[in-house]
Amino acid sequence: MQNLKLNPNLLTVPTYIGGKPIEEAQEEYGLTDVVKLGSNENPLGPSxxxxxxxxxxxxxxxxxxxxxxxxxxxxxxxxxxxxxxxxxxxxxxxxxxxxxxxxxxxxxxxxxxxxxxxxxxxxxxxxxxxxxxxxxxxxxxxxxxxxxxxxxxxxxxxxxxxxxxxxxxxxxxxxxxxxxxxxxxxxxxxxxxxxxxxxxxxxxxxxxxxxxxxxxxxxxxxxxxxxxxxxxxxxxxxxxxxxxxxxxxxxxxxxxxxxxxxxxxxxxxxxxxxxxxDAHLQATQRLVRTEREFLYQGLTELDLSFVPSQTNFVLLINLPRDPQALTQALLRRGVIVRPMGGFAMSDAIRVTVGRHEENEKFLRAMREVLKAK
Ligand SMILES: Cc1ncc(COP(=O)(O)O)c(C=O)c1O
Known part of the structure; x- marks a missing residue:
């Protein structure tokens, strides 16, 4: 590459790190059942x-x-x-x-x-x-x-x-x-x-x-x-x-x-x-509103702090553990969340509101991880 004239602007650009794909988590951790709560996707799928x-x-x-x-x-x-x-x-x-x-x-x-x-x-x-x-x-x-x-x-x-x-x-x-x-x-x-x-x-x-x-x-x-x-x-x-x-x-x-x-x-x-x-849109809105409350309740029971959200995701802040370590531990239990280092917030984790059973799995995994000191 040293013989080539490179665009200096591009060299200042970090590569965007997207949410972890389900298949990657399955391969890396030998898991079959993985829930993806890392990329704010619609838990009901497409219309x-x-x-x-x-x-x-x-x-x-x-x-x-x-x-x-x-x-x-x-x-x-x-x-x-x-x-x-x-x-x-x-x-x-x-x-x-x-x-x-x-x-x-x-x-x-x-x-x-x-x-x-x-x-x-x-x-x-x-x-x-x-x-x-x-x-x-x-x-x-x-x-x-x-x-x-x-x-x-x-x-x-x-x-x-x-x-x-x-x-x-x-x-x-x-x-x-x-x-x-x-x-x-x-x-x-x-x-x-x-x-x-x-x-x-x-x-x-x-x-x-x-x-x-x-x-x-x-x-x-x-x-x-x-x-x-x-x-x-x-x-x-x-x-x-x-x-x-x-x-x-x-x-x-x-x-x-x-x-x-x-x-x-x-x-x-x-x-x-x-x-x-419109029915699909409204069903998604209903699900997110109900499940966001369910997540709030579970997080509060776990003594975790979060920012109340107007979206289909919740930001967890002031975590009692290192967010990277927490993310890895959740991943090993089949739950993908998003550590916020790439969002200039290295001390937080973002979790997408999923279907009820996905949110339950997330809260269960979080409980286990926090218990295992
Ligand atoms: C605030 C915001 N803007 C834009 C985008 C990009 O969305 P798209 O999938 O349409 O490229 C995202 C995706 O996460 C987002 O969160």
């Missing part, structure tokens, strides 16, 4: 409507992607127009190969000239990763009692600031910032700074103070983007599709960073079908 749509579209797998991209964008416009009374069209939406791909497009489009991005630690690691990849400087401000610290972000804005990432609800803390906080914050953001609302987990929120960030797009603010995906509540994490919602002008510009045919028609038809399956 049957999505599976059927995917399968039906496979017969055209030999063709390049066709109209499915436009169909899904039209469907999203109809969905928001019906539920929020917006006047969106397909041109307000851009599809990506998961939200990770959308975040990459944003970084490519706006963080190319050595500018700065701002976000709050701990949060989703792709914000600093993509910022560095395209040569920008990511600026992290500390959280405020596990909540995104909007005041500190506004204070950190300089003339070099290009993009602000707001993860709402925040991964990995599970907390939200409210409508009033966002309103006060937006008054301090100049129109030259992009505000990205990453709402990957918005469908799990039941706090009535959750903001409607889409309003800012309705107000024709070009510098606001709302991101939502199909990996979480819609149960399609493996199919890789997510979208950005913005003004027509913003979306048209962002599309310059899109890779042609960035996702396939079976995936897009599956996503469109998932949008139709």
């Amino acid at each position: 049957p409507l999505a599976i059927a749509a995917f399968q039906a579209a496979l017969k055209d797998a030999h063709r390049y992607p066709g109209v499915a991209d436009r169909r899904l964008r039209q469907k999203l416009a109809t969905y928001y127009n019906a539920s929020l009374g917006t006047g969106f069209t397909e041109q307000n939406f851009l599809l990506g190969n998961g939200l990770g791909d959308i975040l990459r497009m944003i970084a490519h489009a706006f963080l190319f000239d050595g500018g700065e991005s701002i976000y709050c630690n701990p949060t989703f690691p792709l914000y600093p990763i993509f910022s560095k990849m395209f040569g920008a400087t990511p600026i992290a401000v500390p959280h405020d009692n596990f909540r995104y610290n909007l005041r500190a972000i506004a204070d950190a804005i300089t003339e070099r600031t290009r993009v602000i990432f707001i993860c709402n609800p925040n991964n990995p803390t599970g907390t939200i910032v409210t409508r009033a906080e966002i309103a006060a914050f937006m008054l301090r953001v100049p129109p030259s700074v992009i505000v990205v609302f990453d709402e990957s987990y918005c469908h799990f929120v039941d706090d009535p103070n959750f903001p409607n960030a889409i309003e800012y797009v309705q107000e024709a603010r070009d510098h606001v983007l709302v991101l939502r995906g199909f990996s979480k509540i819609y149960g399609l994490a493996n199919l890789r599709v997510g979208y950005a919602l913005g003004t027509r002008a913003m979306i048209e510009y962002l599309a310059h960073a899109q890779i042609v045919f960035n996702t396939g028609d079976p995936i897009l038809y599956a996503a469109a079908a998932a949008l139709d399956d």
Whole structure:
């Protein structure tokens, strides 16, 4: 490699470490029964409507992607127009190969000239990763009692600031910032700074103070983007599709960073079908709400501290043991959780809300591990 000219930006980028796959845990520990509570996936699986749509579209797998991209964008416009009374069209939406791909497009489009991005630690690691990849400087401000610290972000804005990432609800803390906080914050953001609302987990929120960030797009603010995906509540994490919602002008510009045919028609038809399956969405919401309470109760009985969550995961803090050791011990008992080192929080563990029997297995394993000194 010493003869090659390498991109110095890439050399600053750590490799993203994803949640451990079930098969890997099975192989490493000789286990058959493994529950995965490490990646915030939908415990109910995909919607049957999505599976059927995917399968039906496979017969055209030999063709390049066709109209499915436009169909899904039209469907999203109809969905928001019906539920929020917006006047969106397909041109307000851009599809990506998961939200990770959308975040990459944003970084490519706006963080190319050595500018700065701002976000709050701990949060989703792709914000600093993509910022560095395209040569920008990511600026992290500390959280405020596990909540995104909007005041500190506004204070950190300089003339070099290009993009602000707001993860709402925040991964990995599970907390939200409210409508009033966002309103006060937006008054301090100049129109030259992009505000990205990453709402990957918005469908799990039941706090009535959750903001409607889409309003800012309705107000024709070009510098606001709302991101939502199909990996979480819609149960399609493996199919890789997510979208950005913005003004027509913003979306048209962002599309310059899109890779042609960035996702396939079976995936897009599956996503469109998932949008139709309200029963699946509601069943997931019900399960997560009930099981989150069950987890809280079990954790409290074990004397473990956690941050109350508005999402399908719970952050365990102030652990009585080293989080890495705890994660390994749980793994040996067939439970995958996520140590938070990669999220700039080396003293915490995140656990996804699973099905009842999965959560029971997690709590049982945790009890055993804590007992075995
Ligand atoms: C806050 C947040 N944003 C974006 C993503 C990326 O999601 P996707 O699977 O759509 O790429 C995740 C995935 O965990 C996430 O937690």
